[in-house]
Amino acid sequence: LAKERGRNTYQFFSAELKSKAHEMLTLESALRQAIQQEQLRVHYQPQYSLTRRKPVGLEALVRWEHPERGLISPADFIPLAEETGLIIPIGEWVLRTACRQHKKWLDQGMRPLRLAVNLSRRQFRQNNLIEMIGEILDESGLPPELLELEITESSIMNDVENAIGTMHALREMGVHLAIDDFGSGYSSLSCLKQFPISKLKIDQSFVRDLTSVAGDAAITHAIIDLARNLKLEVVAEGIETREQMRFLKKNGCHHGQGFLFSKPLPVKKIAVLVQNWVPRFGFGRRMMPALS
């Protein structure tokens, strides 16, 4: 009996595994098509100065507009893209699209906000990275100092020597670097001071329970202090409540990003905001909750 049950269990798992593998293959070929058929979109999420009460940047975030399944979140396809190498063409497309769009907004009179673009671990290690970014900057006409590339601790720590070389090459081009999801990965604090980075982004897992979990408040506080001592900018991600914002502001966090201010938005909606950000129109108050 036990043997039979064992076999059934085996068959069950085997069938499940097969369908999982099948699902991945289907997703992979659909993702290949998505690139060719231009189903990818870039949305933009504003980043705000918590002290100056105005937007200071936009983060480009990719989405997949699936003809049947609707808008698919990057969490559901970036890991597969990373595994299959599809992240290379996808990442290049996102970077090119975002740089062109940002230049267009600048030409339309937008204040010179920073444009943040995510680079995955595989992209960060791709051997033509510097050439690719240089070419996109030239072609789009975006000033390099307005571009900020977000990389994670794991992209760097995997091969610190090479990573430092790549980071210096990017800095020499004028591009800024930020460490995304800081605190959630593993990074050596002694290495951190050698990195030519401009910014730490506090991982949203700490921000989420900032006002309820003492440990998270302490970690957030420590990251802000670390950034200040290393003379780096610091941004908190995933700010959803005024309480979180007040805590961050009080503790000296420079910038914030989160649903409290705005979700990532499609180009059309950002364009409306951008109009309000032109100095002669003043700051769009509607967008920014009172900071007190």
Ligand code: C2E
């Ligand atoms: P990330 O770079 O850490 O981006 C921040 C994520 O937090 C975004 O999720 C954003 O929508 C979400 N977020 C922002 N504010 C809040 C908030 O207040 N509450 C909550 N719950 N979430 C908030 P999204 O757009 O789903 O992206 C997920 C991840 O996918 C990104 O995390 C990034 O690692 C990756 N990703 C997105 N676009 C790209 C891309 O173009 N290239 C690469 N390589 N990775 C990307």
Ligand code: MG
């Ligand atoms: Mg990011």
Ligand code: MG
């Ligand atoms: Mg992040």
Ligand code: MG
């Ligand atoms: Mg993340």
